[in-house]
Amino acid sequence: MGNAIETDGLHYTLGRGFALEDVSLRVPVGSIYGFLGPNGAGKTTTIRLLMGFHRPTRGAIRILDRAIPRELPTVLSATGFVPERPHLYPTLTVAETVRHHSAFQPRWDREWAASLFRRFALAEDRRVSRLSKGEMGKLLLLLALGQRPDLLILDEPTEGLDPVVRRELMSVLMDYVADRTATVFISSHLVHELERFCDWVGIMDRGRLLTEMPMTQFKNSLKRLRLSTGVALPDAPFELLVRERAVATAGETWLVRGWESSMTAYIAERGAEVREVIDLDLEEGFVELLRSFRVAEQDASSKET
């Protein structure tokens, strides 16, 4: 299976303070790809590049096997999009908005859209400007799904929604993906929510893609180890991301990637004992990975100075 989204070495400068650097994404067809990162990491900028709103200063983008921006209209006709901020015309009613949107979508499925309309229980004659956050979220998802897209790009689609609406939206999304081999590229701050749905994860920080891998691999490979004492690590068979001294004892806490249980012998050979191996959930893994990246970056810059 190929990739629904492929970017190679994307660079983009946004003003003076922020730049995307060398972002190379691979989003497999049929995957639900969680795009994580703290505020200002570059998630929305990356999405805007994918949607063709901006042109990268360097690098290439292919979506659904087509080059962006050259074949943008063809790609957009097969892509559902939910932006970070609502953007619809405030004077139109819900029904008028759906009619307006469908006129531009060659693949619009009226029956499917009508069934979504009923499922979301949206009021047809309510003005867009008077919709609640939850109703707006539903309408945006309806517009994104109505054309039965092969790819969904969702930028914080559940931001600010209550848990009931959030679950409802995610459930509709999952039903759609289950019925059809669609790819979902979703960015969110709600890490625990993505953990339930996503099978791939990519993590951004400060304009760079730190890692991307299958969710299970991400969760399995990151461990927190508690050691009896600190040891030197020549040719370690795992990657040591963070190393911290314990507060009250002589021991150390490590954050490692690529850990396997057989590696306790390697530590023992060096005179230390692995007292505890702690599995991390996505949120912990995400936070620790960011921390290790930032520590490494700080070390590098202090060496330079």
Add this chain to the structure above:
Amino acid sequence: MLRVILFQQWKGSRMLLFLAGLTAFAVPVVSASTYSWRAQSSWDPAGLLLFGYAVGFLYPAIAAATGLIVAVTAWGPDHRGGHVYALSLPLPRWRYAGLRFVAGVVLISAPVFMLAIGTGLVALTAPIPEGLTAYPVALTARFALAALVAYGMFFAVAAGTTRTAATILGVMAGLVALQVVLTAFGARVNILGGVTNALFNWPGPFDIFGGRWLLIDV
């Protein structure tokens, strides 16, 4: 596509368009009634022409306002949404801009139509003195053209980014500042006059706004 864009633009501008249309209808009708009331029994040709000159400036003003209203309401909602919605639609940008432009042209026809009714009504019912003729079609056509010129200019500015608008305003402000400085130093150079002449006199693009705007003329 044009139908839904036209509907969306109409819904966003209908109140202002209604006002523009009402004014376009009212100016010829009210001015004819006012003159009729002033002149009591008979219409004096010279007085009628002078009165026509006095109110004539209203026609290009309404045409310019109509162009401005339609252009600003065409792009306003897209600007407020950062153009995200328009850019996410599966059609080339030039085509989207073209659809918006055509929808605006259709909307401009509403005030033009109202003016046609107003001028037509005056031409049919007013006791026009001998030697003078009513020109409802010519005035309406000129009004339509002026509204289109204004619309085209404002549409181009409104379609651009804030930076484009700022650049245009900056150039205008720069010219005014330069004129002030030159005048302060006693230089006999009239930059603003030159620019105004170039724009508002033939073959300038805004020549249509100048000259006589008379419904009843010799």
